[in-house]
Amino acid sequence: MTQIPGSVQEVEVTGQTDVEDLAPPPRSRRKTWLVRLMAIVAVLASWEFFGRQVNPLFMSYPSAIIKAGVTLAANGELAIALASSLRTLLSGFIIASAIGIALGLLIGRYQFADAATDWLVNALYATPLIATIPLVILWFGLGDAAKLFIVTLTAVFPVLINTASGVRNVPRALIDVGAAFAANEWQVFTKIILPAVLPYIMTGLRLGIGRAIIGMVAAEFFTSITGLGALIVKYGNQYDTASMFVPILILMLLGVGLTALVRRLEEMFAPWRAQDD
Amino acid sequence: MTANPSNKLSVRNVCKTFRLRGVGGSKDGMLNVLRSVNFDARQGEIVSLIGESGCGKTTLLRIIQGLIRLDSGSVLVDGSPISGPGRDRGFVFQQASLLPWRSARQNVEFGLELQGIARAERSARAMQLLELVGLAHAAEQYPHQLSGGMQQRIGLARALAVDPAILLMDEPFSALDAQTREVLQIELMRIHEKTAKTTLFVTHDLDEAIYLSDRVVVLAAKPGRVKQIIDVPFEHPRPELAELRSNARFQEIRREMWHLIRTPAAVAA
Numbered sequence: 199m200t201q202i203p204g205s206v207q208e209v210e211v212t213g214q215t216d217v218e219d220l221a222p223p224p225r226s227r228r229k230t231w232l233v234r235l236m237a238i239v240a241v242l243a244s245w246e247f248f249g250r251q252v253n254p255l256f257m258s259y260p261s262a263i264i265k266a267g268v269t270l271a272a273n274g275e276l277a278i279a280l281a282s283s284l285r286t287l288l289s290g291f292i293i294a295s296a297i298g299i300a301l302g303l304l305i306g307r308y309q310f311a312d313a314a315t316d317w318l319v320n321a322l323y324a325t326p327l328i329a330t331i332p333l334v335i336l337w338f339g340l341g342d343a344a345k346l347f348i349v350t351l352t353a354v355f356p357v358l359i360n361t362a363s364g365v366r367n368v369p370r371a372l373i374d375v376g377a378a379f380a381a382n383e384w385q386v387f388t389k390i391i392l393p394a395v396l397p398y399i400m401t402g403l404r405l406g407i408g409r410a411i412i413g414m415v416a417a418e419f420f421t422s423i424t425g426l427g428a429l430i431v432k433y434g435n436q437y438d439t440a441s442m443f444v445p446i447l448i449l450m451l452l453g454v455g456l457t458a459l460v461r462r463l464e465e466m467f468a469p470w471r472a473q474d475d
Numbered sequence: 476m477t478a479n480p481s482n483k484l485s486v487r488n489v490c491k492t493f494r495l496r497g498v499g500g501s502k503d504g505m506l507n508v509l510r511s512v513n514f515d516a517r518q519g520e521i522v523s524l525i526g527e528s529g530c531g532k533t534t535l536l537r538i539i540q541g542l543i544r545l546d547s548g549s550v551l552v553d554g555s556p557i558s559g560p561g562r563d564r565g566f567v568f569q570q571a572s573l574l575p576w577r578s579a580r581q582n583v584e585f586g587l588e589l590q591g592i593a594r595a596e597r598s599a600r601a602m603q604l605l606e607l608v609g610l611a612h613a614a615e616q617y618p619h620q621l622s623g624g625m626q627q628r629i630g631l632a633r634a635l636a637v638d639p640a641i642l643l644m645d646e647p648f649s650a651l652d653a654q655t656r657e658v659l660q661i662e663l664m665r666i667h668e669k670t671a672k673t674t675l676f677v678t679h680d681l682d683e684a685i686y687l688s689d690r691v692v693v694l695a696a697k698p699g700r701v702k703q704i705i706d707v708p709f710e711h712p713r714p715e716l717a718e719l720r721s722n723a724r725f726q727e728i729r730r731e732m733w734h735l736i737r738t739p740a741a742v743a744a
Contacts, residue, residue: 369572371568372572378540378542379566379585379586379589379637380561380562380589389574393574393576394576396576468576
């Protein structure tokens with residue numbers, strides 16, 4: 199066989215494949231899951247065992263919680279609370295994302311916007327905003343508006359700060375590419391800055407959703423009328439600890455599920471970044 | 476001064492001074508980067524800029540690109556002075572600087588997209604150029620999946636895609652390993668024979684400058700100025716660099732350039 203010109207590129211391609219082969223083989227990943235599954239079973243089993251020894255007023259255990267969960271699901275109480283919470287959570291989160299991304303892009307790109315607002319943003323980001331709930335209730339009453347406001351307020355800052363820092367971190371070299379090809383400001387913004395910032399925005403959304411859940415539960419504690427938070431307060435007051443655990447576990451699943459969802463989106467939008475880490 | 480019509484690029488009396496902000500109590504100062512730089516590149520020539528670090532060669536290239544404003548003098552492309560970046564000049568960066576969220580083909584399309592050229596047309600044009608740089612098979616791969624050498628080829632294809640009058644290359648092979656660099660030097664010569672683009676090539680590698688160029692502009696530092704312009708007499712197509720190195724004339728030119736660059740500042744250091 200004769201050497202064809204272009205064989206050099208073939209070598210480069212093969213070299214690249216070798217690098218990708220360095221990822222952990224699937225067998226060790228399966229092993230990780232096996233260990234994890236065993237740990238989960240062990241924890242649940244000992245919870246069941248030791249939980250039964252304690253006064254049910256102070257602690258519950260998995261089988262009792264499942265039984266309470268079935269009851270709450272059957273009488274519709276759980277579905278109503280979950281629907282109410284999810285509605286507030288998602289609409290608040292969407293509003294917070296829109297505001298956070300828009301302001302973040304502006305603050306990151308334009309120095310005057312940054313100088314004018316950075317002190318306020320930093321102060322509000324550092325403040326535990328659930329401290330303002332009593333005030334918010336004074337403004338909006340005990341209804342959904344207060345809950346929506348709290349969720350938006352708690353979720354907006356992680357989105358905003360990550361978006362702004364993403365804009366500031368767009369590599370100078372990529373901006374130069376735009377300049378070298380005579381791109382105008384709008385083209386630089388849409389074709390370079392926005393795609394470069396997308397992974398930062400996704401990180402902001404992931405952190406924001408966690409905060410939104412905290413804000414939602416805290417708001418529901420105070421208003422105590424609807425939602426999973428209200429359910430916790432209700433069964434806490436009734437000393438029905440097993441039933442109280444049901445909404446807590448639902449919140450846990452909600453947090454894990456939504457965060458994982460956003461993380462998947464993160465990887466989808468920035469496959470080049472996953473390799474850097 | 477009138478421009479010679481055969482000159483694709485003319486650099487006339489270009490001066491540039493940077494204002495330095497005082498650091499730690501020192502006074503503000505002026506840094507004279509370029510003083511009265513003059514040279515030309517004729518249609519189809521490859522001209523190299525070479526000089527020790529701090530001689531302003533990258534600044535000069537960025538002035539010609541239009542990213543840095545000159546204080547006085549002018550840069551003429553096809554006889555008309557430039558004012559800012561333009562599509563008549565294609566740029567190849569030191570680090571390939573590909574957009575990581577775009578495939579190889581989409582990166583090559585970038586400049587065409589900015590000009591509002593229709594999708595089908597720019598895709599076809601990008602494929603032609605990927606073919607030219609030998610990477611048609613990698614069109615749908617992303618930069619992080621490609622080696623440094625491949626990325627740099629795509630950077631070259633991206634610059635050529637907009638069909639510029641002049642190609643500006645800023646030490647494009649300096650970050651590559653020695654073998655890849657030699658392969659790409661040969662590739663650049665092959666591509667240049669097909670496109671005949673007037674090319675301005677910044678490098679600090681003497682062999683590379685001689686091997687690629689029709690003429691080498693040697694810059695002196697502090698302030699940056701043209702020390703000498705050396706004609707490289709070898710006919711195209713040239714033998715490979717390894718072979719050219721043993722040529723007596725090559726060694727003579729190399730020695731001359733080495734002395735020009737070393738004296739007098741570098742000797743003192």
